[in-house]
Ligand SMILES: O=C(O)[C@H](O)[C@@H](O)[C@H](O)[C@H](O)CO
């Protein structure tokens with residue numbers, strides 16, 4: 691294990707930076723600013739950032755096998771043609787609700803795109819409760835509703851053996867697990883894996899590492915924590931120089947670097963002065979673990 695280093699790499703600040711995905715072929719990091727609202731790509735070799743605006747809040751972006759990206763934007767799944775800067779609707783969700791939006795999403799190992807919704811926040815973590823649901827978009831563009839009554843749909847990922855699905859509804863202050871059926875994309879047997887401690891703040895995004903441990907972003911906790919979902923214990927804490935940590939993903943050579951997004955939404959001038967890097971993206975090196983390459987939506 692090398693020496694742990696935390697570096698601010700993307701200095702352009704996001705109101706809510708989210709949804710980082712490493713794109714190996716170009717050595718770029720793809721991510722969103724939910725309130726931009728925009729999708730961006732940071733090139734790790736040239737330090738250049740390319741962005742495109744979306745029509746409304748964009749919670750997540752994932753690569754698509756046939757090219758371009760798919761996003762969870764407002765209450766629709768939509769296809770993005772990055773070259774043409776064009777967005778087209780694939781499917782709508784929450785059609786009977788008037789004030790929800792997509793939040794975190796990720797592609798499962800079989801190419802299905804999972805993403806959840808939440809009520810639009812009045813202030814961070816202040817929102818009408820039980821308005822969210824967890825959905826998946828399948829290769830034939832059908833949508834499955836896995837469950838509703840969600841307060842603030844957030845982090846998700848699958849165990850490396852595909853047997854478990856991990857999930858965060860932020861206002862439960864827990865990480866939960868389900869049994870996962872990789873053949874159908876079905877979830878069963880919901881249970882708690884980890885409950886956050888006070889100073890860890892609010893659970894936000896998460897990603898899995900190659901050893902099957904969870905890296906959880908702690909919003910208002912200024913850290914990511916590594917959790918063993920088998921024992922429900924915290925194995926490691928990595929502190930960052932900003933409080934509102936939103937999500938992390940592995941990238942870089944052999945997926946050994948951890949990229950961590952953050953937000954500045956809801957901070958007053960005084961706290962922004964104390965945390966001038968709020969909304970930036972950080973790179974953590976020297977963790978001594980590897981991630982799993984991201985999957986692409988197969989539809
Ligand atoms: O980053 C996200 O996933 C949400 O869109 C944010 O709004 C925060 O999670 C939330 O405010 C923290 O509770």
Ligand SMILES: [Zn+2]
Nearest residue numbers: 794844894895
């Ligand atoms: Zn999130």
